[in-house]
Amino acid sequence: MLVTSGAARPLAPPIEPADSPQVCSSLPGTEALAESAPRFVIVGEIHGTDQVPRLFGDIACVVARRRSVIVALEFDERSDEDVAHFLASPGDDAAVSRLLRSDIWARDMADGRSSIAMLTLLRRLRDWRAAGRVVEVHGTQPRVSGRLDQHYYELAMADRWASLADTHPNSVVLILVGSLHARLVRQPGMMFAPAASHLLPTDVVSLQSEPATGSAWNCQQDGCAPHPLAGKGTHKPAYIRVLPTITDGFNGVFSVGTSLTASAPAIETVGAR
Template sequence: MMRKAVMMLGLGVALAAWTPGQTRSAPDATSCQLPPGWDQVAARGARIVVFGEVHGTRESPAFVGSLACALAAKGERILVAVEHFSLVDGDYQKAWDLPDTAFVPALTKSGWAGREDGVASEAMLAMLVQLHSLSQAGRKIDIVAFSGVKDKAQARKLANLPSLQGQHDASQAENIREAAARHPYDHVLVLAGNIHARKQPVTYSSPAYEPMAMRLGRSVPLLTLNMKVAGGTTWTCELRANGNNAEDSECAAHSVGADADLKRKPFVALGALPGEQPDPDYDGVYWLGPVTASPPAVPVQNLKRKP
């Protein structure tokens, strides 16, 4: 009961800070522009594009949200798939049909409070608020929460896979595939951790398993793009010095190294960044430049303050 009370307090604090005025500040779809290099992706004809990110930046959700906005402005029907629990997707769909002023409270009541791994960030919420506002204005934009086993039937179906992680990624692939088949979407934009976005087996764990994008790519044409940055910070949960278990982890803004220093605005490219070799795990990259950490949108408030 104490944990539930703490989580609800955190939810109340976050919603009190998120005013209807912020929702109405979402950009008009006509102000969005396609990123440089998108024509390369479009020319490949892949309906599904997976953006593999390091969770917890402001820039990655903003990039995908702006892309969805620009595609919708062209008249395309877009599905944005987010790595939130599939168990609450029904709640997300109900929230999507609500007016702007009711959207945030309805959306964040399920699976947001206390999630500090960078997935349920302020930037993620801002992206969904913007896309919801555009949808309410008549743009053809839908969302789906795809992560994890959605019900007992799916759990039984995937139980023969050799690892829990393999089952998890397989459920992600199946959930995205089913959501993408519900309507004639022009593009499905998937924002997921970059391990899930790989197109080859993950072999550094035991047993090895097939990541989401690899499994999904067997049944539908897709492209995967790996996030590249010029350094900065990201909100992640990492082990403290000398820590050896989850209780020793710290969820906070942590430094992330630079992949390159291109001095360029965000873009996408098939293959690799200039001067690099292509990574066989991905079809290309999306460049964000410097990144900044985005904290949880609905944090748990710690009532037990240390002296």
């Protein structure tokens, strides 16, 4: 049962209407990406920030103005029914309450994939789906036993992405995933081939972040909490740029324009079981 502490309040922070420029920013480079987007567009993230899910939502909003969009998130693949129910709902407190009872938000390790920023992203996607802009949203984190090498986990994740493209051949598959899985090539020292490396390179734009400062909510030896990021230097204005060649495992780069801030788990921020 979901409960909230203190005075009665909405289960999730209110957001602007889907068409508001405040939540559908067309960053430099986004329109060009929407025009020429290949079969897959991947945003590699550090889990647990406020800014990257918002930037991903902005990309989805702009691309969906021009193209049919399928969104793939790093949720358990068995979460699809719960997500689909929420997307078809009015998006009110009752719908949010039901969604938060899904196993998505009850992770033993709250590493950012279950953050308040991800809940806000789903609310935005619900609005755009209601407007006919986003076709479907799917979880693409494979359910595996863990008895096999990481290579097979990555292969299973890539297979989920490919299956979405196969069943929606006229859509762009927009993927938000940890940057480790988003690399297009196996880097020196890596013990496995990343998920994105199993896709045809000409079918993919995979974006990595400029070196980030600030903090992210993730799980380390001292537990799951906000942790500082190691990035240094000045912040470039927010942008997206596709590169002519693969550099450091990616063929695109983005900046959110600010320091990153940690986004706490939605189940702790919005309510508790």
